[in-house]
Amino acid sequence: MPDFRKPSHLPNLRSDGQPPHPSWLPRQRVGISPQMIGRYPDFDVMSAVDTWDHATKKVVLARLEPSGPMRFFDTEQEKTLRAFCDVVLAQDSEPRVPVAESIDEKMASGQLDGYQYADMPDDRETWKAVLGGLDQTAGARGGHSFAEATLADQEAIIEDFSTGKLSGGIWDQLDPKRAWSVCMRAVLSGFYSHPWAWNEIGFGGPAYPRGFMRLGPTSTTEPFEKHGSTSEDPADVVKGSHS
Amino acid sequence: MSDLLRGLLKGAVGPTDNDSRFLLDVHSRELPGEDTMRRYAPNDEVDLVVIGAGAGGSVLAQRLARQGWQVVILEAGPFWHPDEDWVSDEAGSHGLYWTQKRIIGGSDPIELGKNNSGRGVGGSMVHYAGYTPRFHPSDFSTMTDDAVGADWPIRYEDIRPHYEQVEAELPVAGQNWPWGHPHKYPFSPHPVSGAASRLWEGARRMGIEMRVGPVGIVNGTFGNRPHCIYRGYCLQGCKVNAKASPYVTHLPDALSHSVEIRANCMASRVEIDQSTGKATGVVYHQEIGGQEVLQRAKFVAVAGYSIETPRLLLNSTSSRFPNGLCNNEDQVGRYIMVQGASQTAGRFPDELRMYKAPPPEISSEQFYETDSSRGFKRGFSIQTVSPLPIGWAEHVLADGHWGRAMREYMRDYNHWATIGVLNELLPQPDNRITIADETDPYGIPIARMDYSLCDNDRANVAYSTKIITDILHAAGSQDVLTIHRYAHLVGGARMGSTPSNSVIDANQRSWAVPNLFIADGSACPTQGSANPALTIMALASRLAQQMASGAAMSDDAVVRAGRGASEPARR
Numbered sequence: 001m002p003d004f005r006k007p008s009h010l011p012n013l014r015s016d017g018q019p020p021h022p023s024w025l026p027r028q029r030v031g032i033s034p035q036m037i038g039r040y041p042d043f044d045v046m047s048a049v050d051t052w053d054h055a056t057k058k059v060v061l062a063r064l065e066p067s068g069p070m071r072f073f074d075t076e077q078e079k080t081l082r083a084f085c086d087v088v089l090a091q092d093s094e095p096r097v098p099v100a101e102s103i104d105e106k107m108a109s110g111q112l113d114g115y116q117y118a119d120m121p122d123d124r125e126t127w128k129a130v131l132g133g134l135d136q137t138a139g140a141r142g143g144h145s146f147a148e149a150t151l152a153d154q155e156a157i158i159e160d161f162s163t164g165k166l167s168g169g170i171w172d173q174l175d176p177k178r179a180w181s182v183c184m185r186a187v188l189s190g191f192y193s194h195p196w197a198w199n200e201i202g203f204g205g206p207a208y209p210r211g212f213m214r215l216g217p218t219s220t221t222e223p224f225e226k227h228g229s230t231s232e233d234p235a236d237v238v239k240g241s242h243s
Numbered sequence: 244m245s246d247l248l249r250g251l252l253k254g255a256v257g258p259t260d261n262d263s264r265f266l267l268d269v270h271s272r273e274l275p276g277e278d279t280m281r282r283y284a285p286n287d288e289v290d291l292v293v294i295g296a297g298a299g300g301s302v303l304a305q306r307l308a309r310q311g312w313q314v315v316i317l318e319a320g321p322f323w324h325p326d327e328d329w330v331s332d333e334a335g336s337h338g339l340y341w342t343q344k345r346i347i348g349g350s351d352p353i354e355l356g357k358n359n360s361g362r363g364v365g366g367s368m369v370h371y372a373g374y375t376p377r378f379h380p381s382d383f384s385t386m387t388d389d390a391v392g393a394d395w396p397i398r399y400e401d402i403r404p405h406y407e408q409v410e411a412e413l414p415v416a417g418q419n420w421p422w423g424h425p426h427k428y429p430f431s432p433h434p435v436s437g438a439a440s441r442l443w444e445g446a447r448r449m450g451i452e453m454r455v456g457p458v459g460i461v462n463g464t465f466g467n468r469p470h471c472i473y474r475g476y477c478l479q480g481c482k483v484n485a486k487a488s489p490y491v492t493h494l495p496d497a498l499s500h501s502v503e504i505r506a507n508c509m510a511s512r513v514e515i516d517q518s519t520g521k522a523t524g525v526v527y528h529q530e531i532g533g534q535e536v537l538q539r540a541k542f543v544a545v546a547g548y549s550i551e552t553p554r555l556l557l558n559s560t561s562s563r564f565p566n567g568l569c570n571n572e573d574q575v576g577r578y579i580m581v582q583g584a585s586q587t588a589g590r591f592p593d594e595l596r597m598y599k600a601p602p603p604e605i606s607s608e609q610f611y612e613t614d615s616s617r618g619f620k621r622g623f624s625i626q627t628v629s630p631l632p633i634g635w636a637e638h639v640l641a642d643g644h645w646g647r648a649m650r651e652y653m654r655d656y657n658h659w660a661t662i663g664v665l666n667e668l669l670p671q672p673d674n675r676i677t678i679a680d681e682t683d684p685y686g687i688p689i690a691r692m693d694y695s696l697c698d699n700d701r702a703n704v705a706y707s708t709k710i711i712t713d714i715l716h717a718a719g720s721q722d723v724l725t726i727h728r729y730a731h732l733v734g735g736a737r738m739g740s741t742p743s744n745s746v747i748d749a750n751q752r753s754w755a756v757p758n759l760f761i762a763d764g765s766a767c768p769t770q771g772s773a774n775p776a777l778t779i780m781a782l783a784s785r786l787a788q789q790m791a792s793g794a795a796m797s798d799d800a801v802v803r804a805g806r807g808a809s810e811p812a813r814r
Contacts, residue, residue: 005592007721010655011648019651039654053482055327059335090647114341114356118348118691155646162645184645188636192653193334201656203598203632206331208482211472212599216437220596220657228594228657 004228031199034097038200043226045198045205056206063194067101071108080131083147087154089191097197102190117178126174126182133170202228250427254463258411260309264466266495272325272484276498283503285538289313292525292540294510297366298776299763299783300546301489306787308500315503315538317527320363322506329480333633336479339370345550346679349693353581358730364506365490368776373458373477373486374603374626375415375777377406379423379611382771389613391620392669393768396740396749396805399424405781413487414465417456422608430462436600438660439627441591443605445718453607459487460601475598475629511687512559513543513568520563522759531684546763549579549732553676554690569755574746576676578737580770583666583704584730586628587711588638589720594657602629611772619702621667624772625711628663641726662714664707667772668700676735733775736765740804749805750795751786762786
């Protein structure tokens with residue numbers, strides 16, 4: 001049984017800099033988490049939805065609604081965008097948080113962050129250039145589009161993208177490291193604003209007007225929140241703790 | 244009230260001359276008085292038009308309205324209705340930030356938006372964390388003392404009474420403060436969360452003193468302002484009304500004294516009478532593509548913060564000021580500053596759930612002053628912070644993780660505690676606001692902000708990052724993740740002793756236009772390593788006193804030059 005008090009699963013502490021394969025994680029037992037894995041299998045943030053204020057409920061629940069067809073990206077770009085989002089978030093199976101859709105919505109409605117690097121185009125043009133650049137690099141390396149490349153090839157391209165090592169063609173029109181930060185800002189905001197991701201990480205979510213009472217150090221878990229646990233049969237865990 | 248009495252009475256006696264806390268409604272988060280607000284016609288020559296309903300503009304308006312002045316505030320953003328407009332959610336709070344386009348350049352471009360720029364009634368304080376430290380007396384004479392930065396034309400003692408008054412109005416909760424000019428706070432410190440107490444223990448083991456607070460968050464009974472509920476969304480706008488912002492601390496009282504807040508009104512230029520050289524009012528847009536409107540006024544105060552204030556001045560060109568208003572000496576937009584705000588996070592065996600309790604908890608100013616053994620001038624402060632999931636993801640990304648590694652660190656969220664620094668970065672003439680080639684949807688040219696660190700800045704950031712990393716190790720962290728970032732803004736239209744080194748005089752009146760004042764953080768010549776909100780409010784409070792008494796209108800050269808460098812700071 002994995003011991004979460006120990007940090008041995010953390011990438012910085014492992015020789016290859018990568019976490020163990022997620023198969024060691026428990027399956028989600030209540031609610032939904034991305035790929036149905038997580039550290040809090042008995043926690044569903046949606047169980048507290050009745051305690052959220054009206055305005056917050058409206059905004060958060062809208063993220064669970066099915067989204068329509070893409071408005072900003074064309075079909076070719078959509079394929080590359082989906083592949084990019086899957087790789088940078090390691091979403092390799094359903095259920096997936098619809099991150100590509102949230103980015104499309106942001107770009108279509110012009111909901112930008114309020115600054116543009118002097119040596120970079122507008123965020124919307126940056127996105128289109130990056131998607132084109134990913135296809136260009138994938139084509140040069142393996143003859144496929146980025147979406148059709150193998151996962152290993154995709155990950156190698158993203159590794160080079162994240163460290164600013166891509167160059168040539170489209171990449172020379174922008175600063176790749178800044179482009180990486182522009183894209184990831186939108187990706188992370190799309191993923192970690194979704195209640196499924198909150199289930200995965202055990203985040204208590206909106207708390208107005210109820211507030212939080214258990215700030216620590218004695219206890220940090222509200223009654224509706226659940227401790228991190230594993231995939232063991234809960235009955236055995238309870239039995240074990242009493243024996 | 245004396246500092247001793249404030250300490251003894253701890254919140255039992257409220258501030259005078261500000262009824263905001265009683266005017267608020269216990270059951271709703273609306274700014275009371277919006278419907279019955281006094282309305283002025285653009286053609287009425289009001290006493291004062293203020294641009295920007297943030298920390299500076301709101302305090303100035305409230306104070307002068309109490310003296311019988313007729314005041315109109317023009318605010319570019321919306322008139323918030325927090326029950327409907329604000330949410331307990333990170334991504335959903337995007338609208339609180341100034342997200343209109345700006346160009347960023349220089350060798351260290353500053354990402355704007357959520358860390359430094361607000362929009363709407365209440366300004367950036369709607370989404371600031373809540374830390375409200377004072378500047379130190381040494382901040383006002385860094386050039387004399389350390390040959391870096393600049394000397395202010397005023398001294399700590401000049402704004403000290405205003406610090407005390409504003410602290411009572413917010414009200415500030417915290418332990419007795421041992422650093423800078425030692426002082427007490429009107430409210431007791433908040434409880435310390437499990438995450439922050441780990442960090443405190445690490446600091447203690449290293450011999451670093453930390454104190455709880457100071458934060459502008461209600462801890463107890465304060466009129467109709469509720470107690471904090473520790474939900475952790477300070478940076479997303481306080482739906483509780485527990486965290487201080489002008490929206491709850493000064494604007495209710497301002498509206499009840501006949502101030503008009505004209506929201507969704509984007510100022511495009513200050514109008515100047517070319518024969519007298521005086522400002523006659525402010526031209527603004529009520530809607531995109533709409534007619535320009537001139538609000539006439541006897542005095543104009545610009546309080547749009549360090550990017551919008553210089554932008555407005557630079558865009559206000561005329562035959563008297565071909566390079567922008569008050570810019571004939573080429574000083575407007577220069578010496579803009581941000582603070583280094585690197586953060587490190589440490590991993591602990593227990594679930595700490597740092598998202599509970601206010602993100603601002605405990606802080607230290609032990610490293611605030613110059614210590615020549617560190618190899619750089621001036622210093623930094625240390626403050627605990629608590630990123631919510633999206634903020635935490637950006638922290639993990641900055642340490643170089645994406646994909647499976649990102650997911651793994653994110654799943655570990657509840658085991659982490661985060662500590663940050665605020666570095667005093669030095670004012671430099673080429674860190675400045677200029678006008679870019681593009682225009683915004685109103686047709687107004689947008690701002691460009693260039694920023695480059697100097698060697699002293701880099702040495703400060705590197706040293707301070709090592710200190711907070713050491714704190715985490717001393718606390719027993721199992722793993723550490725670091726992000727380098729920046730926060731806050733001041734400078735850009737600074738006060739000084741002569742027109743050749745500043746835009747405004749010791750009373751924040753522009754050297755070039757006799758009835759034009761700067762009433763926001765743009766006025767600061769240096770920034771210390773204190774969060775700027777309290778100082779911006781205190782400066783506006785002092786400015787109001789000087790304007791009401793007429794002292795600010797003095798043309799006496801000695802008065803305008805202020806104290807200069809002749810009086811060294813009290814240490």
